[in-house]
Amino acid sequence: xxxxxxxxxxxxxxxxxxxxxxxxxxxxxxxxxxxxxxxxxxxxxxxxxxxxxxxxxxxxxxxxxxxxxxxxxxxxxxxxxxxxxxxxxxxxxxxxxxxxxxxxxxxxxxxxxxxxxxxxxxxxxxxxxxxxxxxxxxxxxxxxxxxxxxxxxxxxxxxxxxxxxxxxxxxxxxxxxxxxxxxxxxxxxxxxxxxxxxxxxxxxxxxxxxxxxxxxxxxxxxxxxxxxxxxxxxxxxxxxxxxxxxxxxxxxxxxxxxxxxxxxxxxxxxxxxxxxxxxxxxxxxxxxxxxxxxxxxxxxxxxxxxxxxxxxxxxxxx
Amino acid sequence: xxxxxxxxxxxxxxxxxxxxxxxxxxxxxxxxxxxxxxxxxxxxxxxxxxxxxxxxxxxxxxxxxxxx
Numbered sequence: 001x002x003x004x005x006x007x008x009x010x011x012x013x014x015x016x017x018x019x020x021x022x023x024x025x026x027x028x029x030x031x032x033x034x035x036x037x038x039x040x041x042x043x044x045x046x047x048x049x050x051x052x053x054x055x056x057x058x059x060x061x062x063x064x065x066x067x068x069x070x071x072x073x074x075x076x077x078x079x080x081x082x083x084x085x086x087x088x089x090x091x092x093x094x095x096x097x098x099x100x101x102x103x104x105x106x107x108x109x110x111x112x113x114x115x116x117x118x119x120x121x122x123x124x125x126x127x128x129x130x131x132x133x134x135x136x137x138x139x140x141x142x143x144x145x146x147x148x149x150x151x152x153x154x155x156x157x158x159x160x161x162x163x164x165x166x167x168x169x170x171x172x173x174x175x176x177x178x179x180x181x182x183x184x185x186x187x188x189x190x191x192x193x194x195x196x197x198x199x200x201x202x203x204x205x206x207x208x209x210x211x212x213x214x215x216x217x218x219x220x221x222x223x224x225x226x227x228x229x230x231x232x233x234x235x236x237x238x239x240x241x242x243x244x245x246x247x248x249x250x251x252x253x254x255x256x257x258x259x260x261x262x263x264x265x266x267x268x269x270x271x272x273x274x275x276x277x278x279x280x281x282x283x284x285x286x287x288x289x290x291x292x293x294x295x296x297x298x299x300x301x302x303x304x305x306x307x308x309x310x311x312x313x314x315x316x317x318x
Numbered sequence: 319x320x321x322x323x324x325x326x327x328x329x330x331x332x333x334x335x336x337x338x339x340x341x342x343x344x345x346x347x348x349x350x351x352x353x354x355x356x357x358x359x360x361x362x363x364x365x366x367x368x369x370x371x372x373x374x375x376x377x378x379x380x381x382x383x384x385x386x
Contacts (some may be wrong), residue, residue: 316359318349
Protein backbone atom coordinates (compact mmCIF):
# COMPACT_ATOMS: atom_id res chain seq x y z
CA UNK A 1 0.00 0.00 0.00
CA UNK A 2 1.35 3.39 -0.96
CA UNK A 3 1.87 5.73 2.00
CA UNK A 4 1.17 9.41 1.52
CA UNK A 5 2.22 12.23 3.83
CA UNK A 6 -0.01 15.11 4.75
CA UNK A 7 1.34 18.18 3.00
CA UNK A 8 -1.20 20.60 4.37
CA UNK A 9 0.54 23.71 5.72
CA UNK A 10 -1.79 24.28 8.67
CA UNK A 11 -1.63 20.67 9.90
CA UNK A 12 2.15 20.48 9.55
CA UNK A 13 2.71 23.84 11.24
CA UNK A 14 0.57 22.81 14.22
CA UNK A 15 2.26 19.42 14.54
CA UNK A 16 5.69 21.09 14.41
CA UNK A 17 4.53 23.46 17.15
CA UNK A 18 3.38 20.47 19.24
CA UNK A 19 6.71 18.70 18.86
CA UNK A 20 8.67 21.82 19.85
CA UNK A 21 6.37 22.52 22.83
CA UNK A 22 6.71 18.94 23.97
CA UNK A 23 10.51 19.05 23.79
CA UNK A 24 10.69 22.37 25.63
CA UNK A 25 8.11 21.55 28.31
CA UNK A 26 8.48 17.82 28.73
CA UNK A 27 11.83 16.46 27.70
CA UNK A 28 14.35 19.27 28.06
CA UNK A 29 13.82 19.97 31.80
CA UNK A 30 14.32 16.30 32.61
CA UNK A 31 17.68 16.37 30.89
CA UNK A 32 18.79 19.79 32.10
CA UNK A 33 18.02 19.33 35.80
CA UNK A 34 20.84 16.81 36.08
CA UNK A 35 23.39 19.18 34.65
CA UNK A 36 22.58 22.70 35.69
CA UNK A 37 21.43 24.43 38.82
CA UNK A 38 19.74 27.65 37.74
CA UNK A 39 18.65 28.49 41.28
CA UNK A 40 21.93 27.69 43.00
CA UNK A 41 23.00 31.26 43.67
CA UNK A 42 19.70 32.16 45.23
CA UNK A 43 19.21 28.78 46.87
CA UNK A 44 22.60 28.64 48.58
CA UNK A 45 21.90 31.79 50.55
CA UNK A 46 18.20 31.26 51.14
CA UNK A 47 17.17 27.62 51.22
CA UNK A 48 17.39 25.28 54.14
CA UNK A 49 15.12 22.77 55.78
CA UNK A 50 11.97 24.48 56.95
CA UNK A 51 9.33 22.78 59.00
CA UNK A 52 5.96 24.04 60.05
CA UNK A 53 2.94 25.10 58.08
CA UNK A 54 2.04 28.29 56.35
CA UNK A 55 -0.16 29.63 59.12
CA UNK A 56 2.79 29.85 61.46
CA UNK A 57 5.50 31.75 59.67
CA UNK A 58 8.02 32.77 62.29
CA UNK A 59 8.10 36.48 61.53
CA UNK A 60 7.86 38.95 64.34
CA UNK A 61 5.04 41.46 63.82
CA UNK A 62 7.02 44.08 65.73
CA UNK A 63 9.32 44.57 62.74
CA UNK A 64 8.91 47.62 60.51
CA UNK A 65 6.44 46.99 57.68
CA UNK A 66 8.91 46.58 54.78
CA UNK A 67 11.22 44.33 56.83
CA UNK A 68 8.18 42.29 57.89
CA UNK A 69 7.09 41.88 54.23
CA UNK A 70 10.62 40.91 53.20
CA UNK A 71 10.96 38.32 55.98
CA UNK A 72 7.51 36.93 55.21
CA UNK A 73 8.42 36.59 51.53
CA UNK A 74 11.62 34.78 52.48
CA UNK A 75 9.65 32.36 54.66
CA UNK A 76 7.19 31.75 51.85
CA UNK A 77 10.01 31.03 49.41
CA UNK A 78 11.68 28.67 51.85
CA UNK A 79 8.38 26.87 52.36
CA UNK A 80 7.82 26.66 48.62
CA UNK A 81 11.20 25.09 47.92
CA UNK A 82 10.91 22.77 50.91
CA UNK A 83 7.65 21.39 49.59
CA UNK A 84 8.21 21.64 45.89
CA UNK A 85 11.95 21.51 45.37
CA UNK A 86 13.20 22.49 41.95
CA UNK A 87 10.87 20.69 39.65
CA UNK A 88 10.91 19.35 36.19
CA UNK A 89 8.60 17.11 34.30
CA UNK A 90 5.75 17.04 31.91
CA UNK A 91 3.37 19.93 32.29
CA UNK A 92 0.01 18.63 33.45
CA UNK A 93 -1.77 18.57 30.11
CA UNK A 94 -2.98 15.06 30.73
CA UNK A 95 -4.80 13.72 33.76
CA UNK A 96 -1.81 11.63 34.81
CA UNK A 97 1.61 13.20 34.37
CA UNK A 98 4.97 12.91 36.08
CA UNK A 99 7.51 15.17 37.71
CA UNK A 100 10.92 14.96 39.27
CA UNK A 101 11.96 17.29 42.07
CA UNK A 102 15.32 18.19 43.48
CA UNK A 103 15.06 19.01 47.18
CA UNK A 104 17.26 21.52 48.87
CA UNK A 105 17.46 20.46 52.46
CA UNK A 106 20.48 20.88 54.74
CA UNK A 107 22.17 17.78 53.37
CA UNK A 108 21.68 18.94 49.80
CA UNK A 109 23.22 22.28 50.64
CA UNK A 110 26.38 20.63 51.85
CA UNK A 111 26.57 18.61 48.65
CA UNK A 112 25.53 21.42 46.37
CA UNK A 113 28.94 22.12 44.92
CA UNK A 114 29.83 18.48 44.58
CA UNK A 115 28.64 15.90 42.12
CA UNK A 116 25.34 15.18 43.88
CA UNK A 117 22.80 17.95 43.51
CA UNK A 118 20.26 17.51 46.25
CA UNK A 119 17.81 14.73 46.89
CA UNK A 120 15.79 13.65 43.91
CA UNK A 121 12.21 12.59 44.38
CA UNK A 122 10.06 11.06 41.69
CA UNK A 123 6.34 11.61 41.42
CA UNK A 124 3.39 10.47 39.38
CA UNK A 125 1.08 13.49 39.34
CA UNK A 126 -2.65 12.82 39.47
CA UNK A 127 -4.19 16.01 38.20
CA UNK A 128 -7.73 14.75 38.61
CA UNK A 129 -7.50 14.29 42.40
CA UNK A 130 -7.21 17.26 44.74
CA UNK A 131 -7.20 18.00 48.46
CA UNK A 132 -10.69 18.51 49.81
CA UNK A 133 -10.06 22.04 51.10
CA UNK A 134 -12.58 24.50 52.38
CA UNK A 135 -12.33 27.78 54.23
CA UNK A 136 -14.07 27.60 57.61
CA UNK A 137 -15.91 30.28 59.55
CA UNK A 138 -12.63 31.48 61.09
CA UNK A 139 -11.24 32.10 57.60
CA UNK A 140 -8.58 29.48 58.11
CA UNK A 141 -7.71 26.89 55.52
CA UNK A 142 -9.30 23.58 56.49
CA UNK A 143 -6.23 21.54 55.65
CA UNK A 144 -2.81 22.34 54.34
CA UNK A 145 -0.03 20.18 53.05
CA UNK A 146 3.37 20.54 54.65
CA UNK A 147 6.69 18.76 54.65
CA UNK A 148 8.44 18.11 57.93
CA UNK A 149 11.86 16.46 58.01
CA UNK A 150 11.30 15.31 54.46
CA UNK A 151 8.01 13.56 55.29
CA UNK A 152 4.60 14.66 53.96
CA UNK A 153 1.91 15.76 56.43
CA UNK A 154 -1.56 17.25 56.38
CA UNK A 155 -2.17 19.99 58.91
CA UNK A 156 -5.75 20.04 60.11
CA UNK A 157 -7.31 22.66 62.35
CA UNK A 158 -8.73 21.46 65.63
CA UNK A 159 -11.09 23.81 67.44
CA UNK A 160 -11.62 23.13 71.11
CA UNK A 161 -13.40 25.08 73.85
CA UNK A 162 -11.35 26.48 76.66
CA UNK A 163 -11.99 24.92 80.07
CA UNK A 164 -12.41 28.25 81.82
CA UNK A 165 -16.06 28.51 80.67
CA UNK A 166 -15.33 31.83 78.98
CA UNK A 167 -16.84 30.56 75.75
CA UNK A 168 -13.57 31.17 73.93
CA UNK A 169 -12.32 28.61 71.46
CA UNK A 170 -8.79 27.46 70.89
CA UNK A 171 -7.54 26.82 67.37
CA UNK A 172 -4.77 24.27 67.20
CA UNK A 173 -3.43 22.18 64.36
CA UNK A 174 -2.93 18.44 64.25
CA UNK A 175 -0.55 16.84 61.84
CA UNK A 176 -1.48 13.67 60.04
CA UNK A 177 1.14 11.74 58.06
CA UNK A 178 0.03 11.01 54.49
CA UNK A 179 1.43 8.93 51.66
CA UNK A 180 0.96 11.52 48.91
CA UNK A 181 2.39 14.97 48.26
CA UNK A 182 0.61 18.10 47.16
CA UNK A 183 3.14 20.04 45.11
CA UNK A 184 2.24 23.66 44.43
CA UNK A 185 3.07 23.32 40.76
CA UNK A 186 -0.42 22.02 40.03
CA UNK A 187 -3.63 21.50 41.94
CA UNK A 188 -3.56 17.71 41.91
CA UNK A 189 -1.79 15.34 44.25
CA UNK A 190 1.49 13.57 43.56
CA UNK A 191 2.31 9.99 44.40
CA UNK A 192 5.97 9.39 45.34
CA UNK A 193 7.39 6.48 43.37
CA UNK A 194 10.74 4.80 43.00
CA UNK A 195 13.17 5.88 40.27
CA UNK A 196 12.70 2.62 38.37
CA UNK A 197 8.87 2.91 38.46
CA UNK A 198 9.18 6.55 37.39
CA UNK A 199 11.39 5.63 34.44
CA UNK A 200 8.97 2.96 33.26
CA UNK A 201 5.84 5.07 33.85
CA UNK A 202 7.13 8.13 32.06
CA UNK A 203 7.67 6.17 28.85
CA UNK A 204 3.99 5.23 29.01
CA UNK A 205 2.71 8.65 30.08
CA UNK A 206 4.89 10.68 27.68
CA UNK A 207 3.55 9.20 24.41
CA UNK A 208 -0.03 9.36 25.70
CA UNK A 209 0.36 13.03 26.68
CA UNK A 210 2.13 13.79 23.44
CA UNK A 211 -0.61 12.03 21.49
CA UNK A 212 -3.20 14.08 23.35
CA UNK A 213 -1.44 17.36 22.49
CA UNK A 214 -1.12 16.35 18.83
CA UNK A 215 -4.76 15.28 18.74
CA UNK A 216 -5.95 18.62 20.16
CA UNK A 217 -3.81 20.49 17.64
CA UNK A 218 -5.22 18.24 14.94
CA UNK A 219 -8.73 19.27 16.03
CA UNK A 220 -7.69 22.94 15.88
CA UNK A 221 -6.24 22.31 12.40
CA UNK A 222 -9.53 20.68 11.33
CA UNK A 223 -11.46 23.69 12.55
CA UNK A 224 -9.13 26.15 10.80
CA UNK A 225 -9.36 24.19 7.56
CA UNK A 226 -13.15 24.15 7.92
CA UNK A 227 -13.17 27.95 8.25
CA UNK A 228 -10.82 28.33 5.26
CA UNK A 229 -13.06 26.09 3.12
CA UNK A 230 -16.21 27.94 4.16
CA UNK A 231 -14.60 31.29 3.34
CA UNK A 232 -13.67 29.94 -0.09
CA UNK A 233 -17.27 28.93 -0.72
CA UNK A 234 -16.77 25.15 -0.47
CA UNK A 235 -19.02 24.86 2.58
CA UNK A 236 -21.25 21.85 2.14
CA UNK A 237 -18.78 19.12 1.31
CA UNK A 238 -18.27 15.63 2.71
CA UNK A 239 -14.83 16.65 4.01
CA UNK A 240 -16.32 19.52 6.03
CA UNK A 241 -19.04 17.25 7.40
CA UNK A 242 -16.41 14.73 8.52
CA UNK A 243 -14.35 17.50 10.17
CA UNK A 244 -17.36 18.77 12.12
CA UNK A 245 -18.30 15.26 13.23
CA UNK A 246 -14.75 14.47 14.44
CA UNK A 247 -14.58 17.74 16.43
CA UNK A 248 -18.07 17.22 17.93
CA UNK A 249 -17.46 13.60 18.98
CA UNK A 250 -14.01 14.43 20.41
CA UNK A 251 -15.38 17.29 22.52
CA UNK A 252 -18.30 15.17 23.75
CA UNK A 253 -16.12 12.17 24.63
CA UNK A 254 -13.30 14.14 26.32
CA UNK A 255 -14.92 14.75 29.76
CA UNK A 256 -15.89 11.08 30.00
CA UNK A 257 -12.33 10.12 29.06
CA UNK A 258 -11.04 12.36 31.87
CA UNK A 259 -13.45 10.69 34.27
CA UNK A 260 -12.29 7.27 33.14
CA UNK A 261 -8.60 8.24 33.52
CA UNK A 262 -9.21 9.58 37.04
CA UNK A 263 -10.95 6.31 37.89
CA UNK A 264 -7.99 4.37 36.51
CA UNK A 265 -5.64 6.47 38.66
CA UNK A 266 -7.75 5.62 41.71
CA UNK A 267 -7.64 1.89 40.89
CA UNK A 268 -3.83 1.97 40.62
CA UNK A 269 -3.00 4.30 43.52
CA UNK A 270 -6.00 4.06 45.91
CA UNK A 271 -3.79 2.69 48.71
CA UNK A 272 -2.07 6.09 48.84
CA UNK A 273 -5.34 8.00 49.18
CA UNK A 274 -7.14 9.08 52.33
CA UNK A 275 -10.49 10.73 53.03
CA UNK A 276 -9.08 14.24 52.45
CA UNK A 277 -8.86 13.74 48.69
CA UNK A 278 -11.66 14.24 46.24
CA UNK A 279 -12.04 13.86 42.50
CA UNK A 280 -11.72 17.13 40.61
CA UNK A 281 -12.41 15.80 37.16
CA UNK A 282 -16.11 15.40 36.74
CA UNK A 283 -17.57 18.54 38.20
CA UNK A 284 -20.46 19.54 35.98
CA UNK A 285 -19.18 23.11 35.50
CA UNK A 286 -16.01 21.85 33.84
CA UNK A 287 -17.59 18.98 31.90
CA UNK A 288 -20.48 21.15 30.68
CA UNK A 289 -18.06 23.43 28.81
CA UNK A 290 -16.74 20.50 26.79
CA UNK A 291 -20.18 18.97 26.31
CA UNK A 292 -21.63 22.38 25.38
CA UNK A 293 -18.94 22.99 22.78
CA UNK A 294 -19.43 19.43 21.49
CA UNK A 295 -23.18 19.98 21.14
CA UNK A 296 -22.61 23.23 19.22
CA UNK A 297 -20.40 21.37 16.75
CA UNK A 298 -22.92 18.52 16.58
CA UNK A 299 -25.66 21.03 15.71
CA UNK A 300 -23.36 22.58 13.10
CA UNK A 301 -22.80 19.11 11.67
CA UNK A 302 -26.55 18.46 11.47
CA UNK A 303 -27.18 21.86 9.87
CA UNK A 304 -24.39 21.39 7.33
CA UNK A 305 -25.60 17.87 6.50
CA UNK A 306 -29.09 19.22 5.82
CA UNK A 307 -27.64 22.08 3.79
CA UNK A 308 -25.55 19.65 1.76
CA UNK A 309 -28.68 17.63 0.96
CA UNK A 310 -30.49 20.79 -0.17
CA UNK A 311 -27.51 21.89 -2.24
CA UNK A 312 -27.36 18.50 -3.96
CA UNK A 313 -31.06 18.76 -4.78
CA UNK A 314 -30.53 22.28 -6.05
CA UNK A 315 -27.56 21.19 -8.16
CA UNK A 316 -29.64 18.39 -9.72
CA UNK A 317 -32.60 20.61 -10.50
CA UNK A 318 -32.62 21.22 -14.25
CA UNK B 319 -37.19 6.36 -9.06
CA UNK B 320 -40.43 5.34 -10.83
CA UNK B 321 -40.40 8.48 -13.02
CA UNK B 322 -38.79 7.61 -16.34
CA UNK B 323 -37.39 10.37 -18.57
CA UNK B 324 -38.00 9.55 -22.24
CA UNK B 325 -36.07 12.52 -23.58
CA UNK B 326 -33.75 10.33 -25.69
CA UNK B 327 -36.79 8.68 -27.35
CA UNK B 328 -38.31 12.05 -28.27
CA UNK B 329 -34.95 13.37 -29.48
CA UNK B 330 -34.56 10.28 -31.70
CA UNK B 331 -38.11 10.77 -33.05
CA UNK B 332 -37.36 14.39 -33.91
CA UNK B 333 -33.87 13.47 -35.12
CA UNK B 334 -32.29 16.07 -32.87
CA UNK B 335 -28.88 15.82 -31.24
CA UNK B 336 -28.10 16.69 -27.62
CA UNK B 337 -25.94 19.63 -28.71
CA UNK B 338 -28.67 21.07 -30.88
CA UNK B 339 -31.32 20.69 -28.20
CA UNK B 340 -29.10 22.27 -25.52
CA UNK B 341 -28.45 25.25 -27.79
CA UNK B 342 -32.16 25.71 -28.60
CA UNK B 343 -33.44 25.19 -25.03
CA UNK B 344 -30.66 27.28 -23.50
CA UNK B 345 -29.35 24.84 -20.87
CA UNK B 346 -25.92 23.30 -20.67
CA UNK B 347 -25.02 19.93 -22.18
CA UNK B 348 -24.07 18.67 -18.70
CA UNK B 349 -27.53 19.51 -17.27
CA UNK B 350 -29.31 18.07 -20.29
CA UNK B 351 -27.25 14.91 -19.92
CA UNK B 352 -28.26 14.66 -16.21
CA UNK B 353 -31.90 14.98 -17.27
CA UNK B 354 -31.54 12.42 -20.08
CA UNK B 355 -29.88 9.82 -17.86
CA UNK B 356 -32.56 10.19 -15.17
CA UNK B 357 -30.17 11.53 -12.49
CA UNK B 358 -32.04 14.82 -12.06
CA UNK B 359 -33.88 15.34 -8.75
CA UNK B 360 -36.26 17.97 -10.10
CA UNK B 361 -37.24 19.69 -13.36
CA UNK B 362 -38.27 23.35 -13.51
CA UNK B 363 -41.56 23.99 -15.32
CA UNK B 364 -39.87 26.57 -17.57
CA UNK B 365 -37.24 23.95 -18.61
CA UNK B 366 -40.02 21.44 -19.35
CA UNK B 367 -41.94 24.09 -21.30
CA UNK B 368 -38.86 24.95 -23.40
CA UNK B 369 -38.12 21.28 -24.18
CA UNK B 370 -41.76 20.60 -25.13
CA UNK B 371 -41.79 23.69 -27.39
CA UNK B 372 -38.57 22.70 -29.21
CA UNK B 373 -39.47 18.99 -29.52
CA UNK B 374 -43.12 19.82 -30.28
CA UNK B 375 -44.49 17.35 -27.74
CA UNK B 376 -46.42 17.07 -24.46
CA UNK B 377 -44.82 16.73 -20.99
CA UNK B 378 -46.28 13.20 -20.85
CA UNK B 379 -44.21 12.29 -23.91
CA UNK B 380 -41.02 13.08 -21.97
CA UNK B 381 -41.95 11.99 -18.43
CA UNK B 382 -43.57 8.66 -17.67
CA UNK B 383 -44.62 7.08 -14.35
CA UNK B 384 -43.85 3.38 -14.12
CA UNK B 385 -44.85 1.42 -10.97
CA UNK B 386 -41.87 -0.58 -9.72
